[in-house]
Amino acid sequence: MKKLMGTMVAALLLNGAVARAELVDRVAAVVNRDVIALSEVEKRAAPELARLNSAVRDPKQRAEERARVLKTSLNTLIGEKLMEVEIRELGLAVTESELEAAVSDVKRQNNVTDDASFERLLSGEGFTVKTYKDFLRNQMSRMKLVQMKVTPKVKVSEEDLKAAYTQYAKLESGDAEVHARHILVQVDAKAAPEQVEVARKKAQALAEEARKPGVDFAELAKKKSEGPSASDGGDLGFFRRGVMVPAFERVAFTLKEGEVSEPVRTQFGWHVLKVEERRAVDVPPFEQVKAELENRLKMQKTEKFVEQYVQELRQKASVEEKI
Structure with a gap:
């Protein structure tokens, strides 16, 4: 994919290739001699951009958020390009x-x-x-x-685990778990804005219907939901924080018992939620959650060290961002 080109002629040829690429598809970045096209960045960012288009109404705020999402996706793609070089060189x-x-x-x-x-x-x-x-x-x-x-650098000590448990116990003791149902209106994460809006309006109508006196949410879910839990009346059972996707979770834990949400967008489509019940959470003992905490800490530390490693690769490379 990437070749070291030492001659002036090769460099001129590369510049011509980049110029032609810009005519067809705007260049988002050049990593050493590899081009990342804007279309690649937009494809990677598509699910988040779709959420923005439907969730953020203010044009200025939407433009700012779009720029942030594209920047994050571009940085991810740059990191992947740099890692690809290392993978090839290390076999x-x-x-x-x-x-x-x-x-x-x-x-x-x-x-x-x-x-x-x-x-x-x-x-x-x-x-x-x-x-x-x-x-x-x-x-x-x-x-x-x-x-x-990276993995050899990741160490989790007993002190790390105990500190994590203290934080975990503090959060869990003040939290609750919820029993919720939902109705899903499916829409592809990469769907056009018009399709997303049609699905949102359908979900909005279902939310309004679910709030009408005497309407059984479970029966409505059986008839109208497009998700796998439809046959169970959209029943998701009890769940704690950290189980569901973030957008879904935020709404579920702010609803009161018996309350029906506005449509919520995730990568699966539009959801209408109803919280059936909330209950306090008992904090399990340290030994019971020790392995889970260790895995979580290892993942967090791994992510941190990967970011550092990519930054080291980036410092040694030629990276030119164009958006």
């Missing part, structure tokens, strides 16, 4: 047998037993089999690099 490519084993594991986790069902599953997430394998291969290669360069 950490994923073999076909490793890739096929990972695909088989994904099928097993999703109870998929045939290729046609797998293709339908991937299609629902915007993938073909080929693009998903490419995505998975890249993820696995980066994981190999992280395990080599």
Whole structure:
């Protein structure tokens, strides 16, 4: 993908290639001699941009948020480009047998037993089999690099765990868990703004219907929800913070018992929530949650060290941002 080009002629050819790329697709960044197109950035940011288009009404605020989201996505893509170079230089490519084993594991986790069902599953997430394998291969290669360069630095001490438990106990003792139901109006994360708005209006009408006196939310969910819990009346059972996606969770934990929400957008579509019950949470003992806390701390520290590692790679590279 990336070649070291030492001659003036090669440099001139590169400049011509970049100029032609800008005519077709605006350049967002150049990493060493690799171009990241604006369309790549927008594709990576698509789910968050779709949420912004529907959730943020003020044009100025929406423009500011869009710029922030694009910047974050660009930085992610730059980091991935830099890691790809390291992966090649260190010979950490994923073999076909490793890739096929990972695909088989994904099928097993999703109870998929045939290729046609797998293709339908991937299609629902915007993938073909080929693009998903490419995505998975890249993820696995980066994981190999992280395990080599970052994981050895990640240490969690007993003191770390006890401090984390103190914080955990403080939060849990003042919190509650909620029993909620929801009605889902599906819309693809990459859907056009017009499709998103049509789905939002449908969800808004369902929210208004659910608030009418005498309406049974569970029965309405059975008839109207497009989610997998529809047959159970949209029942999600009891859950604590950190279980659901953030946008969904924020609303669920602010609703009162019996209250129905306004439509909430997630990557799955528009949700209308109803909180059936809230109850206090008992804080489990240290030993019971120790392994969970350790995994959480390792993940947090890994993310921090990965960011540092990418910054080190960036300092050694030539990175020119254009947006």
